[in-house]
Amino acid sequence: MNVLIVFAHNEARSFNAAMKDLAVDTLRAQGHAVQVSDLYAMGFNPVASAADFTQRRNPDYLVYALEQRHGYETGTLAPDIAAELDKLQWAELIIFNFPIYWYGMPAILKGWVDRVFVSGLCYGGRRIYDRGGLAGKRAMLAISLGGQEHMFGPDAIHGELDLLLRPIQRGMLGYVGLTVLPPFIAYHVPYLSHDARQAILADYQAHLARLDQLEPLAFPRMDDYDEHLRPKPAP
């Protein structure tokens, strides 16, 4: 299996970096091929702009998704985007490894999605969810949180974690057709002892060893919606 780890942390010796290193070693030991996009180390540019297109469909007025489509079709996307797309097309599993910032991805990673999940290849028109352009590939979040487990849930202070992750897991990953495996979540990381962190790393290793046994998340299926994307009446 080909695995791409998209990694975003601004401290090279962080717990997230230890998770990334562990995943590389564990997956390679299982016989898989692994590439890492270490966004901070690469100095990845997260800002979606006109500079992303070396040739414009419409040089006078930027509609970002339309230029993505044109750039993908004509092979004129900026080189840093094209390089990430090569890795994305090569990968059969994509792991997104990052600390939650404000209930979402750090901006450097959000911008990777903004720029690399290009219209034309990854989605377009009704090619979304199970008909998305990346259908057949799998994805998984491997994240750290400052909060503790009891702070998430229907009556908990921060609400349901699956709903907080919905824009990412459904709105980004599911939307482009990826089969999304249950996330690995490391709670309370900044406050843990060395031993407690080692225990979480052991849990992560076990999670990586049983990926094929994990039940993917459920998302909308396009057969259940009509041509206007309205739900079809129940049969």
Next chain:
Amino acid sequence: MNVLIVFAHNEARSFNAAMKDLAVDTLRAQGHAVQVSDLYAMGFNPVASAADFTQRRNPDYLVYALEQRHGYETGTLAPDIAAELDKLQWAELIIFNFPIYWYGMPAILKGWVDRVFVSGLCYGGRRIYDRGGLAGKRAMLAISLGGQEHMFGPDAIHGELDLLLRPIQRGMLGYVGLTVLPPFIAYHVPYLSHDARQAILADYQAHLARLDQLEPLAFPRMDDYDEHLRPKPAP
């Protein structure tokens, strides 16, 4: 009233830009003072990194939130962050004006939150939600979407829009104590006629004229949670 508009769009003549210009004109005509942070025009850097601190509490190992707190307390945050913090402290209403990218903020704006909502000033420990550092100020989203209104809802293809916006409205804005007004949402923008867009702008102007009549969103209240942030038993 002092109003800060944080604006993020990569096309200067976009519909979002028209919304921003309309808000500036409308609010000034009402007698308010308005500042705009036009993130693309400013070339705003959205990447949270060690470069954000001109003096480090711990130069050997970066814990971003701890350095934010130190940088705020010692006045040693990077100048671009300090400039945005000045506007944030000046403002009584903050409008976030942007197109939804992947059910969230464009990375350039997500990074504004990552870097400018600093620990120490905006939150810290149990100073969150109604005890957050920005309590007493108001905030509002003014956003555009590609989707149509019928694509959002409990059984709709993209799910409930309020849940998709929860990480932003509750997880970012509510978390730091902001009173969050109902969002203004412009649907289906890329596909609309000029006349339809003008009608939406008129609706936005009406929304801006009745801000004081809008019922804010409800978020957790810290009195309902104990010192471990567990819900207190019902009285």
